Amino acid sequence: QQPVQSPQAVILREGEDAVINCSSSKALYSVHWYRQKHGEAPVFLMILLKGGEQKGHEKISASFNEKKQQSSLYLTASQLSYSGTYFCGQGTDSWGKLQFGAGTQVVVTP
Amino acid sequence: SQTIHQWPATLVQPVGSPLSLECTVEGTSNPNLYWYRQAAGRGLQLLFYSVGIGQISSEVPQNLSASRPQDRQFILSSKKLLLSDSGFYLCAWSLTSGRNEQFFGPGTRLTVL
Numbered sequence: 001q002q003p004v005q006s007p008q009a010v011i012l013r014e015g016e017d018a019v020i021n022c023s024s025s026k027a028l029y030s031v032h033w034y035r036q037k038h039g040e041a042p043v044f045l046m047i048l049l050k051g052g053e054q055k056g057h058e059k060i061s062a063s064f065n066e067k068k069q070q071s072s073l074y075l076t077a078s079q080l081s082y083s084g085t086y087f088c089g090q091g092t093d094s095w096g097k098l099q100f101g102a103g104t105q106v107v108v109t110p
Numbered sequence: 111s112q113t114i115h116q117w118p119a120t121l122v123q124p125v126g127s128p129l130s131l132e133c134t135v136e137g138t139s140n141p142n143l144y145w146y147r148q149a150a151g152r153g154l155q156l157l158f159y160s161v162g163i164g165q166i167s168s169e170v171p172q173n174l175s176a177s178r179p180q181d182r183q184f185i186l187s188s189k190k191l192l193l194s195d196s197g198f199y200l201c202a203w204s205l206t207s208g209r210n211e212q213f214f215g216p217g218t219r220l221t222v223l
Contacts, residue, residue, distance in 0.1 A: 041214035100154040
């Protein structure tokens with residue numbers, strides 16, 4: 001079963017903050033976050049691993065609550081370039097297979 | 111540095127025709143390889159993944175198949191396309207193990223008429 005993302009869409013003005021949530025019904029090994037712009041391939045943002053390890057871009061922050069199997073991605077002081085669809089991917093083992101959520105569309109306006 | 115290539119970029123095929131999409135990775139060895147499909151306005155559906163030459167795992171039963179004839183080559187095939195096969199097909203690679211991010215290729219947009 002795929003993870004559930006919320007909200008489905010969000011509209012921000014430049015400089016505003018937003019949080020995107022991702023919930024799973026399974027015990028997770030990892031959570032991955034990607035951003036996809038229209039017609040392009042997804043681009044890696046952040047990976048959060050069971051046990052607390054994280055790696056990703058400096059300007060992106062995220063959290064992973066292992067007890068609740070929930071992850072949140074924080075868009076702080078949003079820029080126009082943050083527009084796109086954000087996907088979370090859940091990994092339940094160490095093999096690297098991911099199940100992706102349906103995505104959250106983010107629109108940042110001037 | 112590593113790069114991933116996919117071709118063709120776009121493809122229009124009639125129902126019932128065969129399909130072959132190719133993906134190659136440069137600059138790394140023994141990567142995990144993945145095929146995803148994305149329907150218009152939807153999320154990413156994992157179709158196949160491979161941890162080595164000749165090792166393919168199928169995630170979704172369908173009329174598609176995948177092969178990995180060489181370490182850095184991943185091929186998606188079909189003998190007879192269905193209308194429902196239309197979509198954006200993405201190949202991705204990662205270093206082995208789930209502790210690593212996946213890097214996506216530019217994708218192939220397939221339209222089945």
